[in-house]
Amino acid sequence: MGAVLFLISFAGGNVIDFGQSIPKKIMGWESAGRDMVYDRKTLFDYLDGGAEVYLAFDFKQVFVRKFKGPAKGELALDIYDMGSPEEAYGIFSCDRQDPEAGIGQESEYGLGLLRFRQGRYFVSITASDDEQKAEKTILELGKVVAAKLGPPGASPALLQCLPETGLKKNRTSYFHGPVNLNNRFFVASENILNLDKQTDCAFAEYALNEKETGNLLLVRYPDEGRAQAAYQSFCKSYLPEAMQTGTAQTENLKWTMARLRKNYVAIVFESPSKEHAERLHSAVRYPQK
Amino acid sequence: MRSVFTPPSDIPKNEVSMKQTLTRRDFIRGTTLAVLGTTVGFSQESAAPLKKSRVIVIRHPDALDENSQFNEKVIQQMLDEAVMKLLDQNDPVAAFRRLVKPEDIVGIKSNVWSYLPTPPEVEKAIKRRLLDAGVKEENIGIDDHTVRTNLIFVKSTALINTRPLRTHYLAGMSGCIKNYIMFDISQPAHHPDNCADLGSLFNLPQVKGKTRLNILCALTPQFHGRGPHNFSRRYVWNYKGLIVGQDPVAVDTIGLRLIMAKRRKELGPAQELPPVPKHIQIADTKYGLGTSDINKIELIKLGWSDGIMI
Numbered sequence: 319m320g321a322v323l324f325l326i327s328f329a330g331g332n333v334i335d336f337g338q339s340i341p342k343k344i345m346g347w348e349s350a351g352r353d354m355v356y357d358r359k360t361l362f363d364y365l366d367g368g369a370e371v372y373l374a375f376d377f378k379q380v381f382v383r384k385f386k387g388p389a390k391g392e393l394a395l396d397i398y399d400m401g402s403p404e405e406a407y408g409i410f411s412c413d414r415q416d417p418e419a420g421i422g423q424e425s426e427y428g429l430g431l432l433r434f435r436q437g438r439y440f441v442s443i444t445a446s447d448d449e450q451k452a453e454k455t456i457l458e459l460g461k462v463v464a465a466k467l468g469p470p471g472a473s474p475a476l477l478q479c480l481p482e483t484g485l486k487k488n489r490t491s492y493f494h495g496p497v498n499l500n501n502r503f504f505v506a507s508e509n510i511l512n513l514d515k516q517t518d519c520a521f522a523e524y525a526l527n528e529k530e531t532g533n534l535l536l537v538r539y540p541d542e543g544r545a546q547a548a549y550q551s552f553c554k555s556y557l558p559e560a561m562q563t564g565t566a567q568t569e570n571l572k573w574t575m576a577r578l579r580k581n582y583v584a585i586v587f588e589s590p591s592k593e594h595a596e597r598l599h600s601a602v603r604y605p606q607k
Numbered sequence: 608m609r610s611v612f613t614p615p616s617d618i619p620k621n622e623v624s625m626k627q628t629l630t631r632r633d634f635i636r637g638t639t640l641a642v643l644g645t646t647v648g649f650s651q652e653s654a655a656p657l658k659k660s661r662v663i664v665i666r667h668p669d670a671l672d673e674n675s676q677f678n679e680k681v682i683q684q685m686l687d688e689a690v691m692k693l694l695d696q697n698d699p700v701a702a703f704r705r706l707v708k709p710e711d712i713v714g715i716k717s718n719v720w721s722y723l724p725t726p727p728e729v730e731k732a733i734k735r736r737l738l739d740a741g742v743k744e745e746n747i748g749i750d751d752h753t754v755r756t757n758l759i760f761v762k763s764t765a766l767i768n769t770r771p772l773r774t775h776y777l778a779g780m781s782g783c784i785k786n787y788i789m790f791d792i793s794q795p796a797h798h799p800d801n802c803a804d805l806g807s808l809f810n811l812p813q814v815k816g817k818t819r820l821n822i823l824c825a826l827t828p829q830f831h832g833r834g835p836h837n838f839s840r841r842y843v844w845n846y847k848g849l850i851v852g853q854d855p856v857a858v859d860t861i862g863l864r865l866i867m868a869k870r871r872k873e874l875g876p877a878q879e880l881p882p883v884p885k886h887i888q889i890a891d892t893k894y895g896l897g898t899s900d901i902n903k904i905e906l907i908k909l910g911w912s913d914g915i916m917i
Contacts, residue, residue, distance in 0.1 A: 365837075366836075366837070367775045367776050367837055368776050368777075368832075368835050368837050369795075370776070371776050371835075394836065396835055415833075428833075428841070429839060429841050430839070430840065431839055433834060442835050442836075444836055446721060497777065497801075497882070500882045501776055501881075501882060504880065504882065506628050506630040506631065507629040507630070507801070507883040508628045510630075556631075569635045569636045587631070
């Protein structure tokens with residue numbers, strides 16, 4: 319814990335300002351204990367098992383404040399400086415499943431957990447127990463915090479490549495590394511797509527018709543050589559019967575189809591038909607250059 | 608005589624390569640468990656003459672009350688019955704005397720994760736039986752984050768390993784194997800490759816050869832994680848069970864099967880597995896810590912059977 323930065327001694331970085339600008343009392347809940355700031359080296363001290371999920375992005379620092387309730391219970395306010403709006407979108411988008419809460423640029427709320435993004439910040443407010451009693455305070459605190467985070471920011475440019483028809487926007491994720499892919503959509507126990515911080519990935523779900531869905535993974539590699547190697551690695555591990563075509567009907571009678579184009583690898587998973595998979599592939603809007 | 612678990616030497620190592628890639632297609636084929644080194648069907652009545660790792664799953668409908676508060680008396684009863692069955696004893700104190708000697712210095716390695724800690728009622732139940740077995744109170748310690756410097760743990764001659772069962776973003780599952788991560792100076796050092804080498808923790812000098820009992824608390828297990836802290840009460844359920852054994856790999860293997868069964872039911876077959884908990888199999892195949900092969904585990908189920916899932 320020696321490397322943990324206590325707010326009072328923290329120098330540099332904008333998250334220190336939140337200690338002053340965010341109220342210490344809200345709806346009967348009061349700040350408890352010292353505000354804390356964790357960086358890339360100390361995040362392990364705060365997140366048990368979740369640190370790698372953040373470190374796979376361009377995470378800079380997180381400001382943490384705990385609140386105690388009037389009776390019992392605790393709220394944890396975390397404000398993550400993700401370095402850019404694109405990265406804030408990324409961490410928000412990888413773990414999304416609850417209804418929109420109308421806070422910040424994009425948000426969701428479900429049983430004691432508020433998550434939202436605003437500009438380069440990603441925020442989570444978590445209740446440790448008695449979630450229903452804490453709900454109003456969580457949402458109010460979220461609104462107050464969102465107002466302190468500056469203007470909204472852009473979404474990742476890679477998302478512009480995704481076909482629009484049928485796209486479930488609230489089920490679209492952006493990330494870089496295999497830990498995020500496997501928490502979002504398990505593909506393989508080993509890193510068969512050779513993902514790392516230099517790769518940009520978009521994973522999107524599509525409503526192909528009223529009943530059927532499909533999934534598209536689009537990966538942008540730093541160069542064509544890495545894309546080609548990753549494509550071959552994927553086919554070898556996942557579609558060994560289709561090394562030449564990159565297309566196979568899997569055991570659930572659905573189709574997986576991988577395509578290589580310049581420095582991009584696109585894979586349609588579990589499409590109900592070969593035609594649907596082809597249609598989705600052909601609708602990917604690759605950059606002209 | 609003390610009963611210290613030793614991996615059965617007549618069990619051949621799993622033939623599955625440690626680096627064998629498990630893919631989504633293994634889920635689709637329904638062969639996930641086979642690739643993980645386990646088989647789908649239990650065979651408790653198997654005639655195979657192999658010595659098996661015994662694991663007790665014990666459940667009680669009153670382990671938690673209507674307000675989800677732990678029932679200390681019932682939990683003590685569950686622990687007693689589990690340990691008696693595990694060691695073929697008719698008395699809980701006699702059973703614990705098989706695990707520890709009065710002169711032992713015993714560390715109870717607990718878990719203090721704020722959202723889902725080891726219940727104090729479980730810690731008390733263990734401590735009570737250690738005292739009954741003759742261990743001096745001053746020679747019993749309960750700790751998590753400071754085990755490396757806690758004098759009881761530094762001098763310990765025996766360890767009892769207990770923690771709640773839950774999923775984990777990186778390791779896939781947090782069980783008895785992962786619970787020893789605080790014995791190492793660096794926790795992040797164990798994170799590469801989805802925490803594949805957690806089994807090495809059991810070779811640390813402070814730990815090696817000392818573990819007498821593993822108690823995986825499945826009273827309120829967590830089968831899925833959300834948010835930065837990987838916790839949402841939506842994914843915690845009142846299973847009201849304990850998974851008890853001397854082989855930490857076998858105990859975690861049963862815990863994993865429970866998590867997978869719950870995920871299959873609640874989240875669907877496509878999300879049966881959290882990120883692959885490869886460390887469990889590797890603790891078997893690379894570190895020889897125990898067995899992850901379900902055919903080499905003698906699973907004994909005691910008590911309440913509604914919704915047992917495994």
